[in-house]
Amino acid sequence: MNRSSLDFDNIVGVKKGPWTPEEDLILFAYVQEHGPGNWRSVPANSGLMRCSKSCRLRWTNYLRPGIKRGNFTEQEDKVIVHLQALLGNRWAAIASYLPERTDNDIKNHWNTNLKKSKRPREAEGGEGRGQWERCLQTDLHKAKKALCEALAMEATAVAPQDHSSRGSSTSDASASPSPSPAAEKGVCPEVEWGSGICQLKPTPIILFESWLFDDSLDGVEIEVKEGARVRDLFRRRREEGGTLLYHRHPQSALPPASSPADAAKRPDLRLSFSSSRYSYRE
DNA sequence: AAAAATTACAACCGCCTTCAT
DNA sequence: GATGAAGGCGGTTGTAATTTT
DSSP: OOHHHHHHHHSTTOOOSSOOHHHHHHHHHHHHHHOSOOTTHHHHHHOOOSOHHHHHHHIIIIISTTOOOSOOOHHHHHHHHHHHHHHOSOHHHHHTTSTTSOHHHHHHHIIIIIGGGSOHHHHTOOHHHHHHHHHHHHOHHHHHHHHHHHHHHHHHHHSOOSOOOOOOOHHHHTTSOOOOHHHHHTTOTTEEEETTEEEEOSOOHHHHHHHHTOGGGTTOEEEESSOHHHHHHHHHHHHTTOOOEEEEEOGGGSOOOSSHHHHHTOOSEEEEEEEOOOOOOO
């Protein structure tokens, strides 16, 4: 057992309860200088009378840059409800889909708002959920793919568009072998493919999430139009320590527009990937 | 206006996993 | 392989703020 940490937590003089602004300043300054991690050394070196766990929690749930506070959007709610049905109470995994929200926030939001609105079938923990959990335990990649498809289907249901039927389900996804890259391209119908470059239309973020799972995108370039949220997502993913890497190409790298109409359609951003994988807690 | 109920959020606790030795 | 340290995670609790009665 972690005897020493327990002892430290019980040392007289280790402060508990709400953090003061002064403590926040000390912790923030310390992490800015030394970076997050090695929390054991934080109380000793910063002068904070807090245990290491408390410091880490305060940083990850409150002080860390990029945390979005306030009301959850309807779309965030949908993502959470869907992922909770798929993954169960794996809040850290769910939080990886909402980089601006902490797992603690999501957990609190679920327990206070979303849990009660859960459909009875889901609340009972249906067979699908059990399949998912088995899937996650046995083959994470299959689970990712099935989850990706589920998210794409959810987004399609939210904003129906004229796409061909995908005809797959979460239940059979785990049983099917990995599809070819061409088949994978169908995962996100909002991406248009052609000669090594795909174009991303203005897309609900949930669809883009499904696209992120497409490992076949290594080395592929995408072009983003009106994708401020998409850009933010990528930036955040990178800042959060993920391994999703992209390179932004200058607009000058694009061939000249052939017409004003063509110019109007030019992407705001061109991205290429050295790896489409990002860290996913396993 | 006051009390009760509800909500939102921060923080703690204990268990589990990972990693170094 | 066993052990301990450290970090991470989910469950739970405490409390302030807000809403309802």
